[in-house]
Amino acid sequence: MFQPSSRTAMPSYANLFAAILFGSAGFAAFIYGKKSANWKPMTLGVILMVYPYFIEETWLLYVIGAVLTAGIFVWRD
Numbered sequence: 001m002f003q004p005s006s007r008t009a010m011p012s013y014a015n016l017f018a019a020i021l022f023g024s025a026g027f028a029a030f031i032y033g034k035k036s037a038n039w040k041p042m043t044l045g046v047i048l049m050v051y052p053y054f055i056e057e058t059w060l061l062y063v064i065g066a067v068l069t070a071g072i073f074v075w076r077d
Contacts, residue, residue: 015061019052022065026050029072044072 011019026048033042048068055061 011056012058014058015052015056018058018061018065022052022061022069023049025065025069025072038076040075041072044068044075 026045028045029041029048030045033039033045048065051064051068052061055064
């Protein structure tokens with residue numbers, strides 16, 4: 001039977017800031033892609049909004065977020 005840990009680790013301020021920053025960029029990309037009927041920014045937007053839930057390491061969170069955000073600008077039509 002699953003028993004949750006009595007101590008749950010809180011994310012650092014840097015993780016929270018990155019999640020809000022890249023989640024906001026992802027939301028903006030998703031809305032832009034939806035309005036322009038372009039699936040590329042919509043897809044990258046969804047990925048940007050979801051990936052911070054699965055990454056715990058701060059440096060990796062920023063690297064992946066920077067690459068995905070740059071991908072929005074590079075991979076446009």
